[in-house]
Amino acid sequence: DIILLNESYVPRQEAKIDIEDRGYQFGDGIYEVIRVYGGRVFLLSEHLQRLKRSADEIQLALPLSLDELKQRLLELTDRTKLDEGIIYVQLTRGVAPRYHGFPDPAVKAQLVAYTKPMDRPLTQQQQGVKAVLVNDIRWLRCDIKTVNLLPNVLAKQKATENGAFEAIQHRNGTVTEGSSSNVFMVKKGVLHTHPPNNLILNGITRQYVIQLCSELNLRVHEQTFSVNDLLQADEVFITSTTSEIIPVIQIDKDTIGEGRPGPITQQLQQAFDQRIAELKTK
Numbered sequence: 485d486i487i488l489l490n491e492s493y494v495p496r497q498e499a500k501i502d503i504e505d506r507g508y509q510f511g512d513g514i515y516e517v518i519r520v521y522g523g524r525v526f527l528l529s530e531h532l533q534r535l536k537r538s539a540d541e542i543q544l545a546l547p548l549s550l551d552e553l554k555q556r557l558l559e560l561t562d563r564t565k566l567d568e569g570i571i572y573v574q575l576t577r578g579v580a581p582r583y584h585g586f587p588d589p590a591v592k593a594q595l596v597a598y599t600k601p602m603d604r605p606l607t608q609q610q611q612g613v614k615a616v617l618v619n620d621i622r623w624l625r626c627d628i629k630t631v632n633l634l635p636n637v638l639a640k641q642k643a644t645e646n647g648a649f650e651a652i653q654h655r656n657g658t659v660t661e662g663s664s665s666n667v668f669m670v671k672k673g674v675l676h677t678h679p680p681n682n683l684i685l686n687g688i689t690r691q692y693v694i695q696l697c698s699e700l701n702l703r704v705h706e707q708t709f710s711v712n713d714l715l716q717a718d719e720v721f722i723t724s725t726t727s728e729i730i731p732v733i734q735i736d737k738d739t740i741g742e743g744r745p746g747p748i749t750q751q752l753q754q755a756f757d758q759r760i761a762e763l764k765t766k
């Protein structure tokens with residue numbers, strides 16, 4: 485397997501990360517996960533813009549321009565002959581003697597990217613999944629896509645241990661987002677999802693779905709809602725790059741709506757499918 489390590493494409497086995505890489509020691513880094521459908525990279529510019537934003541928010545200087553990074557990721561996708569799957573790209577603040585403050589003088593950010601074949605989760609999309617509720621114990625900059633994912637790891641593990649697909653987080657009863665997804669609910673034909681502020685990651689799929697809603701004349705309220713509202717919703721679904729749109733039909737012991745994927749969720753799934761089909765033929 486070929487991966488991208490800074491400027492070079494190298495076999496994965498030959499890639500070495502230093503023990504004092506700040507991503508490894510402090511979680512001092514950022515990342516993106518990007519979908520590839522039929523060899524075409526989906527929403528690449530949007531993901532790169534978000535990566536740049538994450539970099540700026542943690543004062544990490546990108547070692548290359550977004551245009552150069554784009555070219556490298558496209559080349560990586562070609563070189564690995566990826567058809568259906570994902571690109572993972574991460575940047576850390578670099579390698580320096582362990583000290584919490586930024587290295588002074590600054591060192592070069594370390595870039596790693598690799599691709600991985602991954603099927604679309606069609607079964608979960610068709611049948612819907614279970615979720616569990618967990619306390620959102622994260623920090624107050626969830627808008628930054630950092631590799632510091634321990635609270636998300638613990639949340640997802642709770643889901644797994646309970647036979648659920650995702651953990652839906654809430655802060656004092658206000659629904660924020662999933663452990664690795666955004667959460668939407670439908671009530672009386674209107675969609676609701678947490679506003680894009682410091683308490684959630686503004687998902688690229690979330691933004692894409694909101695765009696689809698406007699094209700389909702579906703109303704979306706980007707406003708907070710409670711766990712109670714969620715449990716009484718007509719439909720609930722999660723969105724993410726890897727999941728796309730997955731209906732949630734049960735949360736803890738509560739059935740959502742009719743206990744099967746709802747009509748608005750399915751309408752959005754169909755529109756999403758259509759866009760992917762179009763991308764593949766472009």
Ligand code: PLP
Binds near residue numbers: 517687688690
């Ligand atoms: N929220 C969190 C915490 C995530 O980790 C992710 C993605 O992994 C998302 C939301 C969904 O974001 P996107 O649609 O950009 O994949």
